[in-house]
Amino acid sequence: LRHHRWWTPPVPEAGHDGDLGRWARSVHGALQVAVRQRLDADVPVAALLSGGLDSSGVAAIATRRGGVPLTTFSASVDHPGFDEAPAAREVATHLGSHHIEVPVPIGSMGALLQEVGRHMDEPLADSSLLPTWALMRAVKDAGFRCVLSGDGADESFGGYPTHLAHRLAGGLSPLRGLVARAAARLPTSSAGVSRDYMARRFALGLGLPLPRRHQVWMGAWTDTELQGASDAVWQRVDEHGAASAQTSVASQAMYLDQRLYLTGGVLVKVDRASMAHGVEVRSPFLDHRMVELAAQIGDGFKIRGRQDKRVLRDALAQELPAAVCARPKKGFGGPVGPWLRGDGKSVLNGLEDVIPELIDPATVRRVRDEHLDGTADHRRRLWTLVMLRAWRESRWGV
Secondary structure, eight states: OTTOTTOOOOOOOSOSGGGHHHHHHHHHHHHHHHHHHHTOOSSOOEEEOOSSHHHHHHHHHHHHHHSSOOEEEEEEESSTTTOOHHHHHHHHHHHTOEEEEEEEOGGGHHHHHHHHHHHOSSOOOOTTHHHHHHHHHHHHHTTOOEEEOOTTHHHHHTOSHHHHHHHHHHHHGGGHHHHHHHHHTSOOOOSSSOHHHHHHHHHHHTTSOHHHHHHHHHOSSOTTTSTTOHHHHHHHHHHHHHHTTTSOHHHHHHHHIIIIIIIIIIHHHHHHHHHTTTOEEEOGGGSHHHHHHHHHSOGGGTOBTTBOSHHHHHHTTTTSOHHHHTOOOOOOOOOHHHHHHTTTGGGGTTGGGSSTTTSOHHHHHHHHHHHHTTSSOOHHHHHHHHHHHHHHTSTTOO
16 A cells, blocks of 8 residues: 555455455555545644544554654533543544643633634534634644544444434334424433434434435424425425435435535535634545445445444454444534523524524524523524524624
């Protein structure tokens, strides 16, 4: 691999489960090439490290291939369910990297919101934009201008809980009402992407066609809450759904993630946060050869039962401790839910007037009140309005 810059990994013939090992070797080889190419720079290259499988695998290969100790960065959020620092610290110790933890206290959310708002040329409601912003500022302050990331693996190798949830949805659709009532009885938690939150979103999507169900799970407001905008809301989703309709359930979900969530959310967030600080982010999993290889791998090698990213976990087993390879997906986000219920609740004032032509002000007031009294977790709905207003009040807004 060291001498073949444009090496193409061997592709095993489609076959039985015994091919998992051969696919994993192909994935490992392709990832080595992609990482090595992204280490080729005129400046030192660091890595973002969450402690999850994807960023840990990239950092591990970069450590072996780079020839010098790697510098890694992770965010430390002081609220249960959001902090990735302990897992990142464990991997950094294993790799022997020079590890920098970037504190993102919940009390900094207001200042970060104001800072991001001054640079936001379009509205973006991903709450992880705030800790990502703090992370990129720390990368810049440490003197780095280029970092590696693990972005793009989940969308190609089946890493999101929604990929598993679609397999349950078909059989449970007739029981939508029962599922919704059961989910509503779960105690509300403000810790990360909690089980009660996922259960309630799961119930909202039951009974819908797969593309629309997927968007309901990934989105904030539902089409029924966006008065008079149903056709506009679904047009793009339905177009992508039609383009992938002849593929499997898991492949449809990954296709939608690649076309909508990755390109319209994850990469936009990283691009805005990094470019505002003069930092280039390089993602080996977005190498076109990695994406093309992943597209050739059957769903069963990616998802089986409750296990996701099977082939990628197998591919990285030689790079990482077993506990890291078995670690479940942990979403990266800012603790905006508890912040909006606490020190940041003042930013909820007047939200009903942000887009009254699309969302009934009475609905916004109900959602705000339920969030403040803790009877429901509406962080995602409320955050979309907070960020839309922040954008409108900036020099970019209309």
